[in-house]
Amino acid sequence: MIKGKDIIVLGIQAWDIEIGSNCKNIAAEFAKNNRVLYVNPPMTRSVMSSQKDKETIQKRIRIKNGEEDDLVKIDDNLWNLYPKSLVESINSIPVHFLFKLLNKRNATIYTNDIKNAISRMNFNDVILFNDSSMFLGLHLKELLKPKVYAYYMRDYLVKVPYWQKHGERIEPLVVQKADVVLTNSEFFEDFCRNYNSHSYMVGQGCDVSHFSDEDDSIKIPDEFKEIPSPVIGYVGSLTSLRLDIKLLEFIAEERKEWSIVLVGPEDDNFKKSNLHNMSNVYFLGRKDASQLPNYVKGFDIATNPQLINNLTIGNYPRKIDEYLAMGKPIIATQTKAMQMFKENVYLGETKEDYVVLIEKALAENSQNLIDKRIEFAKSHTWVNNVKTIYESIIKATKDNIQWD
Numbered sequence: 001m002i003k004g005k006d007i008i009v010l011g012i013q014a015w016d017i018e019i020g021s022n023c024k025n026i027a028a029e030f031a032k033n034n035r036v037l038y039v040n041p042p043m044t045r046s047v048m049s050s051q052k053d054k055e056t057i058q059k060r061i062r063i064k065n066g067e068e069d070d071l072v073k074i075d076d077n078l079w080n081l082y083p084k085s086l087v088e089s090i091n092s093i094p095v096h097f098l099f100k101l102l103n104k105r106n107a108t109i110y111t112n113d114i115k116n117a118i119s120r121m122n123f124n125d126v127i128l129f130n131d132s133s134m135f136l137g138l139h140l141k142e143l144l145k146p147k148v149y150a151y152y153m154r155d156y157l158v159k160v161p162y163w164q165k166h167g168e169r170i171e172p173l174v175v176q177k178a179d180v181v182l183t184n185s186e187f188f189e190d191f192c193r194n195y196n197s198h199s200y201m202v203g204q205g206c207d208v209s210h211f212s213d214e215d216d217s218i219k220i221p222d223e224f225k226e227i228p229s230p231v232i233g234y235v236g237s238l239t240s241l242r243l244d245i246k247l248l249e250f251i252a253e254e255r256k257e258w259s260i261v262l263v264g265p266e267d268d269n270f271k272k273s274n275l276h277n278m279s280n281v282y283f284l285g286r287k288d289a290s291q292l293p294n295y296v297k298g299f300d301i302a303t304n305p306q307l308i309n310n311l312t313i314g315n316y317p318r319k320i321d322e323y324l325a326m327g328k329p330i331i332a333t334q335t336k337a338m339q340m341f342k343e344n345v346y347l348g349e350t351k352e353d354y355v356v357l358i359e360k361a362l363a364e365n366s367q368n369l370i371d372k373r374i375e376f377a378k379s380h381t382w383v384n385n386v387k388t389i390y391e392s393i394i395k396a397t398k399d400n401i402q403w404d
Helices: 022-030 045-050 055-064 096-121 140-144 161-177 186-193 222-226 245-254 268-272 289-297 318-325 336-341 351-364 367-378 382-397
Strands: 006-011 035-039 071-075 078-081 127-131 148-153 180-183 199-201 231-235 259-263 281-285 301-304 330-333 346-348
Touching: 006 022, 006 096, 022 035, 022 127, 022 382, 035 096, 045 055, 071 096, 078 096, 096 140, 096 161, 127 140, 148 161, 148 186, 148 382, 180 186, 180 382, 186 199, 186 336, 199 382, 231 289, 245 259, 245 351, 259 289, 289 318, 301 318, 301 351, 318 330, 318 336, 318 367, 330 336, 330 351, 346 351
Parallel strands: 006 035, 006 127, 035 078, 127 148, 148 180, 180 199, 231 259, 231 301, 259 281, 301 330, 330 346
Antiparallel strands: 071 078
């Protein structure tokens, strides 16, 4: 346990982001026993110009102009800093020397705003927790001089076009500089260990309370009344970058007596796929997040039919915890990141595996297995996740820091 410390959390997502965020959950958990400053990414000049009609950008412009406070209290022990200063968008710069020069300038501007907030809040001997901000993160250790610099890697961002040009060179350097590297999958732990021996897989938390149905209060939507059982389902964005359309078509073709139910918004490739011509495939569309437990309850089998590529190979699939919280049998694609689930999830490597494993899961499902899955999901709390983060920080720094 780390308590009574000053922690700065920063990364690539602002506090007012509209989607869920690991980093925000971790910061809130840190704040239960420490003072925490959550720092938004700096606004770039190009974004200020191109997105000036958005309320989130208008708010940042007002803060830049001194019309609103840059430091906002979120909760007890938790504050959010909106950096006032603008930085430049430099990702597309092809010349390494020029990128390097401007990146250092951006980092200096950014840290000056952070230093100002540190001074106002009387933060001392800070622990700096960097959620994947690799470009600015390259210079944070020398500019902010934290007591501990922790780098958190939870996505293979260097394979995303936005980050790839410079990220494949820079992220290993950030990993090397960090006092401790924290990851949410074994795949990322192995990657980081190539550059820093103090790299640890800490798993991930997940708030699955709204998927809890132990009192049988969640109602299955009426749409399922017209869908024959067994229902083989998926909830989430239907994106061909991550999901295997051919695999879904194979399952539907091989077992026409099964109903394939897909819940979520489709990208263009899904909209054009042959799945729409198959009588046992049902697209139920985008649903509000509050309704997703109802739809998962309607599944006999829950699936995560991922492609294996740079976006998915190390990804921690939060939806697996949500499926498990409802006790559902799950068939998912075998990846290194999925190994931690292997005792509670059926893992397949081929499209034929999926059919065999779905049949197996349907045949052997039992109340004992349902209870086991639910208990496993309950262990993946943010409390447990942050406890492991604390333990990893202490382990990596115990030779240099005397912790209370």
